[in-house]
Amino acid sequence: MHTTSHPIEVRNMRFNLETDVPKHWHGGGRGVTLFFDNLSTLFPEGERFFIASIRAHLSEVTDAELRTAVRLFCGQEAMHGREHERMNAMINAHGYPAHELEARLVKLLGFVQKxxxxxxxxxxxxxxxxxxxxxxxxxxxxxxxxxxxxxxxRRLWNWHAAEESEHKSVAFDVYRAAGGNTPERAFVMVVATVVFWAVLAEQQVRLMHADGIATSPKEWIKLGRFMFGEPARLQRLAGPLLDYFRPSFHPTDHGSVALVEAWRQGHLAAAA
Ligand SMILES: [Fe+2]
Ligand SMILES: [Fe+2]
Structure with a gap:
C-alpha cells in the first residue's frame, strides 16, 4: 500500500482580507485576478462535498493510519473552506457576484448528491x-x-497549494478501500473534467462581465497568454492528467516532496 508522502498538518491560518487586498490584486491583469477569484468561489462548497463523500465511506476504512489521514484531510479542507469563504466575501464586496456563483454551485452539487x-x-x-x-x-x-x-x-494560495499536495492521496486511498475500480474512476474523471472546465469557463465570463471586460479581446488574450504561455503553461498538466487513467496510477506518482518541504520551511521561518 502507498503511504502519504507528507505528514498532513492542519494549520489554522487566517489571512488579512478585509482591508489590505485591492480589487485587482494580481498584477498580471484583471482576467488573471478573476481566474483565481473564479477558483476561489468553487472551494468552500466543493471542499464540503469532498469531505462528505469521504465520510460516507468511513466504515470501509479499516487502516488506522488512513483513518487518521481522513481526519486531518477534513481538518485541512475545513480551514481552506473557511478562508476561501472569507475571500469570497471580499470578492463579493469588490462588486463581483461571488455569492451568486456559490449559490449556483450549491444547487449543482446538491443535484449530484441526490x-x-x-x-x-x-x-x-x-x-x-x-x-x-x-x-x-x-x-x-x-x-x-x-x-x-x-x-x-500569495500567502493564501501557496498555503492551500502545499496542503493540497500534502493530502493528495487521502481521497484516492479511501476510494480503493471502498472497492473502487479503474473503469469507474476513469469514467467519472471524464465527466468531472467536462463539468469542471464548463463551470470555470462560464463563471469566468460572468466575472469578466461584472468587470466590464467580457467583450474585451485584449483582456482575453492577456489571460490566454498567462494561462497557456508564461508563466502558467497549463498544457503541461495534460500528461499528469492523462496518467490518471493508468490502472496502477497513484497520486504519489506525481508532485515533488521537496517543493512542499520548501514551503513548510518557509512557513515555519515566517512564523518564528
Ligand atoms: Fe483544499
Ligand atoms: Fe483537497
Whole structure:
C-alpha cells in the first residue's frame, strides 16, 4: 500500500482580507485576478462535498493510519473552506457576484448528491483532488505565477497549494478501500473534467462581465497568454492528467516532496 508522502498538518491560518487586498490584486491583469477569484468561489462548497463523500465511506476504512489521514484531510479542507469563504466575501464586496456563483454551485452539487451513487461521488472527489494537487504543485514549482500578486493573496494560495499536495492521496486511498475500480474512476474523471472546465469557463465570463471586460479581446488574450504561455503553461498538466487513467496510477506518482518541504520551511521561518 502507498503511504502519504507528507505528514498532513492542519494549520489554522487566517489571512488579512478585509482591508489590505485591492480589487485587482494580481498584477498580471484583471482576467488573471478573476481566474483565481473564479477558483476561489468553487472551494468552500466543493471542499464540503469532498469531505462528505469521504465520510460516507468511513466504515470501509479499516487502516488506522488512513483513518487518521481522513481526519486531518477534513481538518485541512475545513480551514481552506473557511478562508476561501472569507475571500469570497471580499470578492463579493469588490462588486463581483461571488455569492451568486456559490449559490449556483450549491444547487449543482446538491443535484449530484441526490442523483449519483455514493462511490461515484467519491470518485469525483478523487478526480478533482488530482486537479487540485496538480494545480498546487504548479503554483509551488513556479513562483512566477504569483510573483505579481498581493503578498497576502500569495500567502493564501501557496498555503492551500502545499496542503493540497500534502493530502493528495487521502481521497484516492479511501476510494480503493471502498472497492473502487479503474473503469469507474476513469469514467467519472471524464465527466468531472467536462463539468469542471464548463463551470470555470462560464463563471469566468460572468466575472469578466461584472468587470466590464467580457467583450474585451485584449483582456482575453492577456489571460490566454498567462494561462497557456508564461508563466502558467497549463498544457503541461495534460500528461499528469492523462496518467490518471493508468490502472496502477497513484497520486504519489506525481508532485515533488521537496517543493512542499520548501514551503513548510518557509512557513515555519515566517512564523518564528
Ligand atoms: Fe483544499
Ligand atoms: Fe483537497
Amino acid at each position: 442523483t449519483l451513487p455514493k462511490r461515484w461521488q467519491l470518485a469525483a472527489t478523487c478526480a478533482l483532488e488530482h486537479y487540485t494537487a496538480l494545480l498546487g504543485d504548479l503554483l509551488l514549482g513556479n513562483p512566477e505565477i504569483l510573483a505579481d500578486a498581493h503578498p497576502e493573496m
